[in-house]
Amino acid sequence: MKTSTLKKLIGTTVASLCFVSVSGLPAMAGQLHNGWNYGIDSFADGSGGESFNIRGIAIKETSDSIFVALTGGTPLTGVANNGAADKNIGWGDLFLNFTNKNFTTASNDKSLFGVRFAGTNDSQVATTGLYSNVKGASVTNVNHGYSTLKQYYGAGFDKVNTQGTDLATKASVYSYFGEKTAILNVIDSGANKLGGIQSLSATALQNQGLNFGFFSAQGSQTLGFSLNKSDLGLADGNYDYMASIFLECGNDGVALNGGVSVPEPGSLAGLALVGLTVLGSRLSKRQS
Template structure:
């Protein structure tokens, strides 16, 4: 089973940070105080299945800032506990870690100088607990999860079954993601600098989140928040997805 591995978010967090590529310019959509980056609805690949019937379909990611806290929400078909899979070494394919890049370099070039967030307890992260990390070195854990070795291989598989691969509002071939290199989707090491607070779908709805406004209809909406002072301000890139 092989499926979507990363979402790249281009958005602006009001008064705090710009999340996205330095080039191209941000293309995220603002609605009700949230910034959204909407992914293709036909690129969550698992055993040749894409779209609504795929457990690995991801629909989008959104961010907002409230009372000195950052909120991040994701919409897809996979629960926070992951999906059972005989193809994974541990029998579970989970959400990957969120990687945050404040440099003006590509993700692979900035590796070792990233921030990261482990928000799913069942993934293959190299750090022991949920939370926000600095001085992050990222790794690929696709080999342990029956996944693709490169983004180019993933793109070809999706297109072969009629899907359209994207990385949210970035092209699936964007050089920032190094499509021919290893897919960085997990924290290998880092220094924990703070905790996160998990949020339910109801919590997020009460804050005005509405993926449905963009026809993003994944069965799962999940998220978390943390103190905004844990991150520097400036231009940054944010990448997340599952750990395949």
């Protein structure tokens, strides 16, 4: 979803002159607070109790990085559970869908981006990092989980905001993920690794302005990571995406509609120069 070059140029120029954030923040849903875009999840839809309850996701964009934060009751290294093949149920992988198509279609087309950030989960890619050409795979069956979203909803979790505030209704969730298809919650093998990620503690995220408490959504576990925006390989422009994640068992999930702005390399320095030139000519006119 690229906007016209002129519109972007104007937007970037204004941002440069005003010395504010240059992130274009394209039209997005979610809830903005202090530079972070929040998707707050139902607090009552974690099957199996608070250890498997996601409370929210938040994403922040800077000129060169994307920060992702999650909060709830599930630690980064998961929770011991004898019902799982590896005796552990934890976080699945994060998916980023820039295609404007539903998740199932984007997955079948292998056109998702994905991030494995939990080094001990059942992802089908070997190492943590950012991936492209991603197709989703399901690991709910080896994690004592739900085979479909219909089964999950039928088990008593048909709540408001089961996928967060941006996919608030069951109809919108079925439309995006499918009703009777497998819950795809990790990156399938064969994806293309684009780069590494930096794991971030709750304190490091707070230092970036993160505050789930503003929405009374702070869980016992808050975790996250950052990635290099340039690793996405996106052409210059503004993009919308849908981010989504499930636990390995499908016992909870959350989605967030957000935006990424990619400025042209070197454009900031150039526009700052334009700004100074304009300022200089105004000053000289005033003096004459």
